[in-house]
């Protein structure tokens with residue numbers, strides 16, 4: 001559908017260690033994850049200053065107050081991946097009992113801050129950081145996972161209406177399952193081969209990685225702005241760009257990266273389309289000041305576009321409810 005003004009959508013994949021448990025060790029990631037407790041309130045504050053709305057696509061495990069609740073809400077049908085490494089349930093014996101004991105696997109106080117703030121949205125990043133295109137898991141298992149996240153959220157008065165699929169693995173059948181359970185929108189991928197997540201192995205190959213790195217600085221894949229499209233009953237609010245964290249090695253390219261995003265936002269504002277960028281709160285866990293400085297520059301650009309073109313900031317659900 002064609003929009004009558006441009007919109008900025010920002011989503012954050014909020015997951016703590018549950019987002020990287022299969023690729024990193026906790027020891028190697030602890031210092032970055034510890035900073036998330038400062039980063040989330042700072043993000044809320046900065047966004048409110050610029051009247052910008054955030055959507056926190058939250059892993060359902062993070063909504064559990066303690067281990068008892070985590071076990072209580074965990075579905076009976078768990079993802080049966082051929083590669084057992086993908087299952088986070090194998091970590092349950094090793095994790096602490098609650099957020100105070102173990103801030104790497106629980107986040108009740110941060111979720112509460114987002115909820116109390118009331119300007120932003122808490123959406124889903126599935127219950128267990130579910131990989132929708134990995135071999136072995138089934139539609140039935142995905143549905144059980146989705147219901148677990150809807151239920152644990154409901155008991156905290158959170159109504160889950162949007163979803164971001166982990167590792168951006170999008171499964172056509174699962175979109176229909178989401179629609180059946182009242183989800184209104186999801187974050188699709190950029191319309192370019194280098195971002196294609198259908199073949200999970202290809203995404204990690206060197207050629208794709210190099211192209212994606214270059215594309216952060218140079219316009220290779222285009223601006224990736226979008227009109228909204230209904231897909232199997234959900235609105236696809238497709239990604240325009242991953243906000244790469246500040247890199248001290250590539251700091252001389254930082255301006256190129258930010259300017260690339262600004263140009264995309266301007267294009268969306270003029271064309272009355274959506275610009276959707278995203279990252280993870282823990283990405284700001286290193287080089288925190290540089291990352292916040294870059295984000296504020298983007299927020300300032302938004303302010304200008306808002307005045308000039310009536311470019312508007314919306315959460316994922318606000319954007320689709322508006323129609």
Ligand SMILES: [Zn+2]
Nearest residue numbers: 013019166167
């Ligand atoms: Zn994730």
